[in-house]
Amino acid sequence: MAVDRGAMIDLEHEAHEPVAQWKLRDHGPLGMAVAIQVGTAGDGWYVRHQAFGGRRFAGKEAAWQAVRGLMGQHDGSWERVDVDAGPFAVLCRPDGSRTLYDTYDDASLHAAWGHRQDERWDAYLAAMGAGDTLRRTETHSLLEGFIELVRYRDPVDGTQRFAVSTAVESGCDWRVVDYRERGPAEAEYEDEVWSNVNPELPYRSSDIVDVPVSRRSRPPHGLSVTACGVVGVTDELQYLGLLPPRISWPRTPPAAGPPRPVCGMTARPRGWGPAAVDVRDVTPAAWREAADPPPNHLALAALPDGRHLLAVAEDAAAQVWSTGDGRRIRTVAGHTDRVLSVALTALADGEVVLATGGQDHVARVWTVRDGAPVAEFTGHHGPVNAVAWACPPGDVPWLITGGDDATVRVWDVRTQETRAVLEVGERSVDLVWSVAAAVRSDGHVCVVAGVDDARRSTVHVWDATAGAATHELGFERAGSGVQPLHVAVATLADRSLRVAAAAGDVVRVWDGHTGEVVRTFPAPGRDADGVALAVLPDLRVAVAATGGRQTMVWDAESGAPLATVDHAADGWPQPVDLLARPDGALLLATGRASDPPARVLRLSPRW
Structure with missing residues (x-):
């Protein structure tokens, strides 16, 4: 004979009449005093259990069989008690919780x-x-x-x-x-x-x-936690060798030759551009259907094995993607507010690390391999709008950060202490919107920052190794109000360097040694949202800028346009990055509301 398993019934909203009730006695240590009730509902019968809910049965016999079956689910003895709806509201309350x-x-x-x-x-x-x-x-x-x-x-x-x-x-x-x-x-x-x-x-x-x-979220003073979760006194754990460093920071290999003086441009800009440029969209197919939010910021990185990675800042998290197969490699989350900036670098031992700057006043560093947080920097008194890496020869990488507190900070990632604090004005007035860094031919680190105070825009250039300012490059404004100023810097094999900046409707490239203007370009759209530089093999420099519904790339020598990329939609912000490949091609990444996490194009100029 088929067993009637009954149908679910909501006794809180259906008329019913209890007939009998039992309570479990002598239950096991992991159990509780369960109640079972039987009664009539409409033309049929119901059985109610505290944890399994209520079920309706066509006849009395089926209902009593269900009661015996439910009693058999428990160890202990059953006692007949007065009917009472109270016990059934303890676990499954009238509000549905x-x-x-x-x-x-x-x-x-x-x-x-x-x-x-x-x-x-x-x-x-x-x-x-x-x-x-x-x-x-x-x-x-x-x-x-x-x-x-x-x-x-x-x-x-x-x-x-x-x-x-x-x-x-x-x-x-x-x-x-x-x-x-x-x-x-x-x-x-x-x-x-x-x-x-x-x-x-x-x-x-x-x-x-x-x-x-707690942005650092560390144990109370004097206590530490080992990798296996043991909590103990820090000094004792260190003595026992139980607290390994969170990451090993290898030094960047020394330069191939001795340091050489920095030079300006070795010749005036060449006036001839490429014969043709092949532009190919290489955005991974999976990205075209992605539902991720558009990035607040993005950064490209080339690895020694030839792969390319893309890091994007999204809301309170950051993600790292492979531009080859479109695979999401890592997602990191730990900021308590929006992630505003990202930067990638590859260490000498092959480890890839990601830096993030947040609205929560904190910069963080993570390993891309497992997403582990390895360093936290809390010196800024305002949002960290920008992060960048520099890898001076014979030293561990430097992290450069800039924020709303009118400072650019250079950090020792191993000790998490500041190497230098570069001040640009008044806190909450002079806002550092972007930073960039490069190693010069003399081995010193050049740091560039884009600063705006709603009255003027300035590109600051420092020799961060010596702690000395080298240039303050004025930047004309397109109107009143705060205008984010985006900067980039690149070093060339002839010992010169270039600095680029974009804001409003202007993109400008300077000789970073002399401070002389090399080229000025009209920015895409009314407001530039990002700028990037890349050095081609023949000492030419490509500059990319984005704004409105376009991203443009130019040859900074001749001023010739290399590519114009039209986008289906605007979207704020609209970050961009540019990377030179050994074969002379360029990899361009740009973010839009319609292209999460980014759109990637390969540009191959033929000279």
Whole structure:
């Protein structure tokens, strides 16, 4: 005879008459005192279980068989008690919320599932793991916990639900509550975040901006955590050799020859341009259908093995992509606000590291291989608008950052201390919009910054190794108000260097040694949104700029246009980067609202 398994019934919204009720006694240590109720509903019968819900049956016999089956799911003895709806509102409340799991409280669905406890819980874990994380707060690194809101499908009935998971300390506590609607779940999430605030162990990150967050998120003074999670006194752990460095920073190989003086341009600009330029769109097919938001900033990098990587800043995260197959290599997240800038560099040992600058006043460095955070820089008193790398010979890489506090900072990435602070004016008035860096022929690091104070725009050029300013290049303005000023710098094999800047409707290239103007170009659109330089093998320099619905590339020697790229839509901001290939071609990347994470083109000039 077929077994009647019944149909789901919502007893909170349907008339019913209880007939009998039982309560579990002598349950196991991981269980709870479950209640089962049987009664009539309409022309049929129903059976109600605290954790499995209610089901309707056509006849009395089927209902009583279901009661016996549910009792068999539990160890212990059953006692007949007075009918009472109260116990059934403990786990599945009238507002539709349910307590799925609670480490410190037996009153949860997990504790009421009896013999099916592991089976059901595994199904819910898988469903939540496949769901969408809508909100998240990470607890202190010493605790390694989280509070998050997840949208998922109930594995039993397929309905959409919203689960709030609270695990303040990993492996010690865990509570999961879910809701039918997002609104109450949002409120629960925020209540959990606020109720677990600990000033001594602040959160690592939170999407609730008013919650105290530790950007460094390190253990209390004197304590450290080993890679395997052991917490101990720092001095003792170091003595025992249990605290390896977060990353090994190899030195850049020495220069092939002795340092040589920096020179200006060895000849006047050549007046002839290329005979033709082959422009080919090499954007990976997967990117054309990407649903990612448009980038706030982007950067290209060439690896020693010939591969090219693209880093993009997106909201509060950054991503690294392969421009060859379009694969997303790594996503890093740790800033508590928007990521404003990114920069990539390859170390001497082959490790690739990513730098990010954030609206949260912090610059961070990550390994691309595993996405591990390896350094944090908190010296700025305002958003970090720009980051750049420099790799002087015989030294570890330098990180250069610029922000709204009117400073450009040069960092020692190994000690996380400042090598130099280059001041450009008044905090919150003179804004550093962009920075760029290159190693000159004498081995010194040239740092360039684009600064605007709503009255004037200035390109600052320093010898950062000597800590001396070399040029302040004025830049005419197209109008009033703040105008982001974008800069780039490149060194050439003849020991000269070029500096480029773009703002408003002007793109300009200078001889970086003498400060003389080499070329001036009209910027695409009304406002330039980015500029980049790349050096071709024959000592020519290509300059790219983007704005409006166009990206343009010119030969800075002749002034001849190399490419004009039309875009389907505007989008702010509109970053650009340019990379020279050993075969004389150029790789151009530009971001638009319609081209996430970027559009990539290969330019092959024929001279």
